[in-house]
Amino acid sequence: MGLLGPNGAGKSTLLKTLLGFLTPKTGRGKVLGLDIRSQQLAIRQRVGYMPENDCHIPGMNAVSFVAYAGQLAGMKPKDSLQRAHEILHYVGLGEARYRNVETYSGGMKQRIKLAQALVHGPELIFLDEPTNGLDPKGRIEMLELIRDIWNGKGIHVILSTHLLPDVEWVCRDALVLHQGRRLAAQKIDDLKQSSGATFECRIKGDGDSFREQLRLLGCPVQDGEDGVMRVLLVNGLGSDSLLRIARDHGIQIRHLVPLKQSLEDVFLQVIGES
Amino acid sequence: MPIYDLSYRQWSGVWTSHPYRWWVITRQGINILGRKRRFLVLMILSALPFLVRCVMLYLSTVLGRIPLLTINAKFFEDFLSQQMFFVFIIAIYAGAGLIANDLKANALQIYFSKPITRRDYVMGKLGVLFFFLALPTLVPGMLLFFLAVLFKSDASFLEQNYWVPASVLGYSLLIIATYSVVMLAVSSLSKSSRFAGIVFAALFFFSRIFYQILSVVLRSTRVAWVSLGNNLTQIGDYLFQVSPQYQSPLWLSAMVLGLLMLGSVWLLHHRVQAVEVVK
Numbered sequence: 191m192g193l194l195g196p197n198g199a200g201k202s203t204l205l206k207t208l209l210g211f212l213t214p215k216t217g218r219g220k221v222l223g224l225d226i227r228s229q230q231l232a233i234r235q236r237v238g239y240m241p242e243n244d245c246h247i248p249g250m251n252a253v254s255f256v257a258y259a260g261q262l263a264g265m266k267p268k269d270s271l272q273r274a275h276e277i278l279h280y281v282g283l284g285e286a287r288y289r290n291v292e293t294y295s296g297g298m299k300q301r302i303k304l305a306q307a308l309v310h311g312p313e314l315i316f317l318d319e320p321t322n323g324l325d326p327k328g329r330i331e332m333l334e335l336i337r338d339i340w341n342g343k344g345i346h347v348i349l350s351t352h353l354l355p356d357v358e359w360v361c362r363d364a365l366v367l368h369q370g371r372r373l374a375a376q377k378i379d380d381l382k383q384s385s386g387a388t389f390e391c392r393i394k395g396d397g398d399s400f401r402e403q404l405r406l407l408g409c410p411v412q413d414g415e416d417g418v419m420r421v422l423l424v425n426g427l428g429s430d431s432l433l434r435i436a437r438d439h440g441i442q443i444r445h446l447v448p449l450k451q452s453l454e455d456v457f458l459q460v461i462g463e464s
Numbered sequence: 465m466p467i468y469d470l471s472y473r474q475w476s477g478v479w480t481s482h483p484y485r486w487w488v489i490t491r492q493g494i495n496i497l498g499r500k501r502r503f504l505v506l507m508i509l510s511a512l513p514f515l516v517r518c519v520m521l522y523l524s525t526v527l528g529r530i531p532l533l534t535i536n537a538k539f540f541e542d543f544l545s546q547q548m549f550f551v552f553i554i555a556i557y558a559g560a561g562l563i564a565n566d567l568k569a570n571a572l573q574i575y576f577s578k579p580i581t582r583r584d585y586v587m588g589k590l591g592v593l594f595f596f597l598a599l600p601t602l603v604p605g606m607l608l609f610f611l612a613v614l615f616k617s618d619a620s621f622l623e624q625n626y627w628v629p630a631s632v633l634g635y636s637l638l639i640i641a642t643y644s645v646v647m648l649a650v651s652s653l654s655k656s657s658r659f660a661g662i663v664f665a666a667l668f669f670f671s672r673i674f675y676q677i678l679s680v681v682l683r684s685t686r687v688a689w690v691s692l693g694n695n696l697t698q699i700g701d702y703l704f705q706v707s708p709q710y711q712s713p714l715w716l717s718a719m720v721l722g723l724l725m726l727g728s729v730w731l732l733h734h735r736v737q738a739v740e741v742v743k
Contacts, residue, residue, distance in 0.1 A: 209577060211738035231482070231579040239577035245570035248561075249496050261488045262578040264479035273475060280472050306574060311475025343472050 192357030192378070193350040194457060195367035201350040202242055204367065205316045209239055222314060235263065238307030238315035242322065242350075244299055246291040252278055253287045256305045263310035273309055281305045281335060297328035304335070314346040315339070321356055329356075336360050358453040366457065382451045389421050389432060390414075392445035400439045407435075420449070485580055489588025494595055497558050506557060507599060510550035514604035517543055518611060525615040535612050535621070537628050540605060541704040544635050545697060550600045551643050556664055558596045559647035561657030562589045563736065568655040576738035586648070586732050593644035602636035631703040638703075639696060642721055646692075649728035652735035668692055688712040695721050 193201045206212045208221050210230030219226040221233045247255055253274050260270030278287040281301045286294070291302055300320060307315050320336065321329045337360050340347040349361055357364055357378070364381055366374040374381060393400065397419075401411050404421060412420040423432060429446065436443050497503050517539075524530040533539075566572055575585055609629050613622055646667070651660040675691035688694040688710030695717035701708045708714070 206739055209738075211573075211576060231581070234577060235479075235579045237577075239573075241570070241573040241577070243570055243573075245573050247571045247574060248565045248569045258488070258492055259574060259578065261480075261492075262485070262575060262580055264482070264485065264579060265475075265477060266480060269477045276473065307577070308472070309475075310578070339472065344474055345472075 191346075191348050191363040191365060192361035193348055193365050193367065194354065194357055195352065197352055198369075199352075199367040200370040201352075201367055202318055203370070205239070205318055205348070205350055209234060209237065209316070235310075236313050238310070238312035240303045240307040240315065240317045240320055242318040245303065246299070248292065249290075251288050251290050252283055252294075252302055252305070255291050255302065256309050259306035260309040265310060270309065273311075274305075277305045277309050278302075281308075282331070296323040297325070297332075300324060300328075300332060301335075304332075308339070308345075312345065314348065316348050316350070318350045319352075320349065321351065321353060333360050354453045354457055364453070378453060381456050382453065387423050387428065388449040388451055388455070389423065389429065390418055390445070390447045390449050391421060391432070391443055392416070392418050393436065394442040394444055395440065397439075397441055400436060400441045403435050403439060404432075418445070482579065486584040486587040486591060489575075489580075489585060490591030490595065493562065493589065493592030497592065497596065503557055506550075506554060507596070510547070510554065510600035511604065513543065513546055513550075514600075514608065517604075517608055521608065521611055521615055525612070535616070537625060537631065537704040538706050539612075540609060540628055540632055541635065541700050541706060543608060544601055544605055544632070544639065545700060547600045547604075548639060548693065548696070551597050551639055552665075552668065554596050554600065555593065555643040555647045556661045559593050559644065560651055560661035560664065562592060562648060563651040564654055564657040564660045567652070568657075572736065572738055582733070582736050585736060589648055590644050593647060594640055597640040597643060598636065601639055602633065605632040605636055628704070631705075635700045635703050638699060638721075642692070642696060642725065645725050645728045645732075649731040649735075652732055685710040686712050689716045689720050692721075692724070 193204065195201050203212065207214055208219065208226055210226060210233065213227070222236055224233045224236075226233065247258060250258065253271070256274035256277055257267070257270040260273055261267060265273065275284075275287065278284055281304050283298060283301050283305065286298060291299070294302060300323070304317070304320065307317075317336065321332050324332055333356060336347060336349065339345050340360075347360075349357060351357060362377060364374070364376070364378050365372065401419075404411050407427065408424055409427065410422045414420060421432065423429075429448065432446070433443065520530060520533060521535065524533040524535060566575070572585075576582075606629060609625075609632060612625075616622075647660075647664050650664045650667070651657070653663065654660050671691045672693055675688060675694060678687040678690060679685055688698065689712045694710055694712070698708055698710055698712065698714055698717040699721070700706075702714055
């Protein structure tokens, strides 16, 4: 699931509340069926967390760091060491696993944070801005890794980011937050469909009455270059409705192409409506 | 077909029980410090007074070469008081960065994203200091008493001093607890271990200087309680049944140390958080 929202929407705060770092003043919540107020340790036993900012435990190489994280979660030293090697290979740090974490590049630091979140075999992981500070290649590799984690590995992923393409690439569901409030929570495909269909069209003749009619029906119209306009059809209206309205107003449609709605369009629409 | 699967596999092993989770932190802290050569040199240096005392003990009891040296409770108290210099240095070296370095590296989020409580974390860090401060105090103090009994080979010595091991234990624990808790609290104040070390040193030095000024002005040692070191000495004198060095009341020294420890625990409780909450 992608946790979406502009900066300051409350994405990180939500994750920290679910982990028990912050205590909510009101309300209740459960993670994996466990109460966030009274069963914080049990939650953290079954959840992995990759924090947003740079963090490591000083004076350790990657193997020691990840093994230590495993021991903190309750693994025996021997098990955690073996597991650390496996996880570091998995996240692509196998060759650099004996280097001190403090000497790692930005991309490697992101990977090591992911490794420590995975070491104890969580059922759910919270990833807070995992592609922050990564170059395009590193970003793609990280997203592929995240996709691999939830796709067939039995781990649920909550990805918090303000980068919509990341969510669109990796996630199936999305939760949109704004100013601490939930605006939408559903499958990304449904979210795109529910927000209507966008068409690019070019007409012959004066289209003022046509535009006015569309606006009255609640469909935003945006004029572009060369007489091309973008129409967002909402409230169940489809291309046939558009053609009928054009016919009723004596307008000839010369060009009509359905546009693929991006998550960014939907996100801006949802945020704008709020 | 690959001979080794580098893909992710779910973990299904056995967990250790939670009450000992703090030990993981202590063990790791001991390992990291134990690998530092300078620190090892410091620990070896801190053992030298013990070796000197062993020789003195041997010369006095077995060979009878130091007639003026009396092996009594004060002998052990003097040893522990002498070791406070090393306790001070070790506390700064080992303790200044214990929390400060974690704050600097944002490591608390890592700790608290695991099933670790604040109490586990603080206990784990305290364990590191307890271990390294017990090495120059409690361990040699007890060994010294054991050697004294061994060298004396005299039942009357044991009859007269049977309570001394309890005093060594009590005084050592008091010294260790005071230095550990205060150092850890000071370490939680800043992201800089150097700053934490300076503040801790200043706390001991300035309280000592302040006492010396006051004692000269008032021409009395009644104000000895303003110095942290003096308070430890006062309680040490009581534990070893030695006439007190200062005129300040014992209860006041105990109260000052108690309040200092409580304040330190309060500070730790508020400073050790998974996230910094800005209100």
